[in-house]
Amino acid sequence: MNTMNPAVTSEADMPEETIAPVDEDKPAETLVEEGKTVGDPFSENPKFKLRNVEVFYGQDRAIKNISLDIGRNEVIAFIGPSGCGKSTFLRCLNRMNDSIDICRVKGQLSIDDHDIYDPKRDVVELRARVGMVFQKPNPFPKSIYDNVAYGPRIHGLANRKSDLDEIVENSLRKAGLWDEVKDRLDAVATGMSGGQQQRLCIARAIAVSPEVILMDEPCSALDPIATAKVEELISEMSESYTIVIVTHSMQQAARVSHRTAYFHLGHLVEVNETTKVFTAPEHELTESYITGRFG
């Protein structure tokens, strides 16, 4: 079973001195026990309660029996090597996996004690509460104003034009974009810089006043200055929103998050306070990852 696993083979290919503290005769897979997560995956006041979550793509099991709580108004970072399932897991939280035909989700997932995958549940209402920002900025090819007003319009959040103007202005202000674009709200959004586009996408998500914002590697397509602005924004937003952020940058996870979850090959290996994860990781896989031995 392990022979098919890319992470394992790549590790075996590594030169002698960079091999992880993991013993050569003991591949990474055997170090994780399914469903056993070290650290503290549960929280006293959870926004999301996720129990025994499994995700299948056709026959492949991409998420293997993960249980986790995500606290109210906390920023939690998902880290782990590519293909470890952190984005897949994130997309379960607002059912974005629904649009993939072969994807099936098992387990109990609830937000404020309401089942997310209840067949009778209105996914529109769920997504209005759980906003999302994607890896690559994806503004609509409309004006800046229309981009931000898109969500409020489809949810009927504004009765008058002036209400809508106010929502747009507030969202852009919160996203730190207002001063840059207030004179050209009619300009096409795709003409902005990558960093501005990503902040516009954040403003667009904020405009529907969600309770949770999911961010899937929001800075991976941005330059360092734009990244710094988005990170600052995340810190500010953490006062009013629950934020789940997937990131490849461990510095970013360390800077913005309260808790960090380390994923490996579909397992949730370790969850702890961010400072603890980065200073004294409990699991040896976490340690090898954050010290850059693989990933």
Added chain:
Amino acid sequence: MQTANLLPLVLVLAVVAYGLAYMRSRAVAAPLGGIRNLKALPFYYATRAALWCAIPALLVLAAWAGFEGKVIQGIVIASLPQDVWPESPGEASLILSQISNVAAGKLNPDFVPDYIVGAASVLETMDNQSANFKAALVLLVAVSGAAFAWTRVAPHINARLNVETTLRRIFFVCAALAVLTTAGIVFSVILETIRFFGRVPISDFLFSTSWSPQTALRADQVGSEGAFGVIPLFTGTLLISAIALLVAVPVGLLSAIYLSEYASKRVRSTAKPVLEMLAGIPTVVYGFFAALTVAPFIRDLAEMVGLEASSQSALAAGLVMGIMIVPFVSSLSDDVINAVPQAMRDGSLALGATQSETMKKVIFPAALPGIIGGILLAASRAIGETMIVVMAAGLAANLTANPLESVTTVTVQIATLLVGDQEFDSAKTLSAFALGMLLFIVTLLLNVVALKIVRKYREQYD
């Protein structure tokens, strides 16, 4: 030797030149230490030799074939005794056809004057000589071209640049051919149209409301005055095309949306080819379907609700034509809708938009240019369609907006005007060119307007 034999021969020579130059370039390269010391790969030296061999030879061949007929005719005519020299081009062509018929053995030499028989033998010798000279010249040019290229296989000469330049010119000539053909067609249609307007005033043509294209053989003939007003034809065309588009655009667009956004992969992979098959059915088949099934059905239906309908109606033709052009709209729209990036859908869905809201507000505006393109293609098919209209809507040029009556279209009239034996100097036949010209202008304007609309409303994703 015949041109038909020369052509393959030149190509064979070109292949030989290719092979020889290829071998020579390797031979040249060998003492230098391999082909890396050549300025270009052996392939380029070889291709250049082949091009040098084929292109000048083919040009000579084309030029010779183009001019030999005229030159030989001139010589043959000049060989006739002075007293039978033709006085007009018509007479000349008559004599020439007699001569060539005798030469080809189709006409018994006993039935024609002696001077024709003499000229026929002149023609025969000239033809033979011309063919021999042509073959010799073409082969000479081909061989010397190849020989020249052979001498230029040298390590310091960059054949790659020559080949690239030549290929670029060949591509340009191909593109220019298409453009020139279009220009030629337009030009010839314009000339004939001007001739037509010499006989029928342009104001009559554009503004008169009756169409009855005939010209008198005798002055006292009944109904000798033709009427050439295009208005009934254009209203007929517009009526039928509008009905067709009213069917095709909603059906095509909605089925494209279903196929691209809602249907499962399995449904899509079978439904799309089946839908596209509609475009492959010959229009004649649609025509009798319209004439034998749809038109009577519409007439009966109209009678049932107490309306008067003729057995050939614009509605029948339009409906069937609409079905025919559904795939133009649906297939193209489906492709452009699929080309809208998934990120746009995700962005919209993640904000809590439903699938139909996403479609309406994000995907449709982004796909608009392609969708309009599909509709335009469908519209030009509808405007240009002839067979269905002939069979289902009739030939009567009624000026009406009632879809239950029989109407006719511009293309149908062009077809009927030119069917059978016609003289090409009467107003009746010339009017076909004027109709064609007008149709061309109308479709062109339609395209320009649609392009402007698209440019104004499209939302461009990168």
